[in-house]
Amino acid sequence: MIEISSNDRAFVLTGAGVSAESGIPTFRGVGGLWRNYRIEEVACPRAWQRDPSLVWEFYSMRRRAASKAKPNAAHFVLARLEKALGERFLLCTQNVDNLHEQAGSNRLVHMHGELFKSRCDSCSRMPFPDSKTYEPPDDMPRCECGGRIRPHICWFGEVPFEMDRIFAEIARCAVFLVIGTSGVVEPAASFVQLASGHARTIYVGPEDPWNARAFSECYSGKAGEILPGLIKVDGKAL
Ligand code: OAD
Numbered sequence: 079m080i081e082i083s084s085n086d087r088a089f090v091l092t093g094a095g096v097s098a099e100s101g102i103p104t105f106r107g108v109g110g111l112w113r114n115y116r117i118e119e120v121a122c123p124r125a126w127q128r129d130p131s132l133v134w135e136f137y138s139m140r141r142r143a144a145s146k147a148k149p150n151a152a153h154f155v156l157a158r159l160e161k162a163l164g165e166r167f168l169l170c171t172q173n174v175d176n177l178h179e180q181a182g183s184n185r186l187v188h189m190h191g192e193l194f195k196s197r198c199d200s201c202s203r204m205p206f207p208d209s210k211t212y213e214p215p216d217d218m219p220r221c222e223c224g225g226r227i228r229p230h231i232c233w234f235g236e237v238p239f240e241m242d243r244i245f246a247e248i249a250r251c252a253v254f255l256v257i258g259t260s261g262v263v264e265p266a267a268s269f270v271q272l273a274s275g276h277a278r279t280i281y282v283g284p285e286d287p288w289n290a291r292a293f294s295e296c297y298s299g300k301a302g303e304i305l306p307g308l309i310k311v312d313g314k315a316l
Contacts, residue, residue, distance in 0.1 A: 079308060079309075079310060080220055080253075080255070080280060080297075080308050080309045080310070080312050080314070081310050082159075082162075082163075082253055082309065082310065082312075084162055084163060084311055084312050085165075086163070086166065086252040086253050087163075087165070087166040087167075087247075087250055087251045087252050087253070088159065088163055088166065088167050088168075088251055088252070088253040088254075088255060089168050089170065089247050089248050089251035089253070089255070089273065089277075090156060090159070090167070090168070090169045090170065090255045090256075090257065091170050091171075091172070091253050091254075091255070091256045091257070091265075091266060091269060092156070092169065092170075092171045092172065092173060092178070092256075092257045092258060092259070093171075093172045093173065093256075093257070093258045093259020093260065094172070094173060094258060094259065095147075095257065095258020095259060095283050095284070095301060096150075096152050096153065096171075096173065096175055096177075096257050096258040096301050097147065097150075097153075097175055097177055097258075098241050098258065098301075099150040099151075099152070099300060099301070099302040099303075100147040100148060100149060100150045100153075100175075100177055100301070101143070101146070101147050102143060102144055102147050102177075103143075103175075104258075104260075105117050105260075106260050109191075112136060112139070113193070115136075115154060117314055118234050120132065120133060120136045120252045121133075121136075121231065121233045121234055122233045122234040123155060123233055123236065124235075125233075126226075126228060126233070127197070127225065129227070130218050130226055131212075131213075131214050131218055133229070134211075134212040134213065134218060134229075135213050135214070135229075137193065137229045137231070138211035138212055138213050140174075140193055141193055141194065141209060141210075141211055142171065144174075144175040144176070144177075144193055144194075145194075145209060147175060147177060148177070148180065149177040149178070149180045149234045150177075150301075150302040151301075151302040151303075151305065151306050152257065152258075152301035152302045152305045152306075153177050153178055153180070153181035153183070154306075155305045155306050155309060155316050156169055156178065156181070156183060156250065156257075156305075157178070157181045157182035157183045157310065158201045158316040159222055159309060159316055160182075160183055160184065160185050161182075161235055162307070162311040162312075162316065163311070165185070167185050168185055168186075168187065168243075168244075168247040168251075169183050169185060169187070169191075170186075170187045170189055170244055170247075170266075170269075171186065171187070171188055171189070172189060172259060172263070172266055173188075173190070174188065174190055174191055174192055174193040174231055175193055176192065176193070176194055179227075186238065187239070187240045187243060187244060189232065189238040189239055189240060189241070189244060189266065190231060190232045190238060191229070191231040191239060191241075192205070192230050192231075193229070193231070194207060194208065194209045195207055195208060195229075195230035196208035196227050196228065196229055196230055197227070197228060197230045198221035198223060198226070198227060198228070199225050199226045199227070199228045200221065200224070200225025200226070201221060201223040201225055201304075203221060204224070205230040208227075211310075214265045220235075223311035224290070224305040238265065238266075241265070243271070244269075248269055248272045248273050248277075249272070251273060251274075251276075251277050252254030252277050253268065253277060253278050253280070253282045254269075254273035254277040254278065254279045254280065254295070255282070256269075256270065256279075256280065256281050256282070256287075257281075257282045257283060257301050257305070258282070258283045258301050260287050260288060261288040261289035261290070262287075262288050267288070267289055267309060268289075269286075270289060270292040270293060271292060274292060274294070278294055278295065279292065279293045279294045279295070280293060280294070280295045280296075280297070281293045281295070281296045281297070282296075282297045282299070282301055282304065282305060282308065283299075284298060284299060284300055285298075295300070295305070
């Protein structure tokens with residue numbers, strides 16, 4: 079049982095596993111390949127330079143899959159945890175879907191970007207909401223400045239978003255809870271080391287992540303199945 083006091087500060091990190099029960103495939107493990115490409119080969123600036131239509135084909139496929147998905151019990155528990163802790167709570171997700179928002183989360187950082195936003199790869203135009211699909215034979219989308227419109231995603235080799243806010247919240251949390259991530263992609267995989275000196279470090283997922291040894295507690299199971307009964311705030315189930 080994860081007992082949390084409403085005076086505690088909690089930092090929660092989620093990965094693809096939290097959306098798996100909503101029907102969005104995880105990256106690694108079974109079904110982790112797309113048309114024989116590893117994610118690292120399509121989600122990188124080099125792929126964008128070489129073949130932007132291949133990159134848009136990949137993200138169009140992901141937009142289609144994510145637009146049908148609905149939040150599961152794990153997303154709803156985290157929205158209730160936010161309600162219970164208020165400004166002492168931050169949810170940092172590596173996921174680019176919007177299922178946490180759909181479940182009611184507001185204090186949320188998308189460190190790897192957002193699937194339903196796009197931006198220009200040349201000018202400083204702000205990222206904008208975009209749920210369209212761009213696939214051959216359609217033309218690739220262009221900005222008014224002539225630059226290419228790209229997905230608002232942090233690709234391999236790029237710096238994740240809002241790192242200052244993330245580091246500040248990890249530094250002062252008492253509970254550091256990680257759900258459904260394999261613990262191989264940096265910098266998120268190393269966050270647990272930053273928390274372990276001062277916070278309880280807890281992992282929830284069906285299998286041990288690569289960095290399992292860094293956690294003080296691990297709970298084994300699917301997030302949507304076990305999370306609802308696992309967290310208590312001030313002795314009350316969420
Ligand atoms: P992975 O696909 O690497 O790992 C998913 C994890 O979820 C695995 O450890 C599974 O055991 C776990 N899992 C599966 N089903 C689960 C369930 N029902 N409940 C809880 N956990 C479950 O995904 P991430 O670690 O999120 O980045 O991947 C990190 C980053 O790599 C992604 O954000 C993405 C990818 O490349 C970018 O696109 C920039």
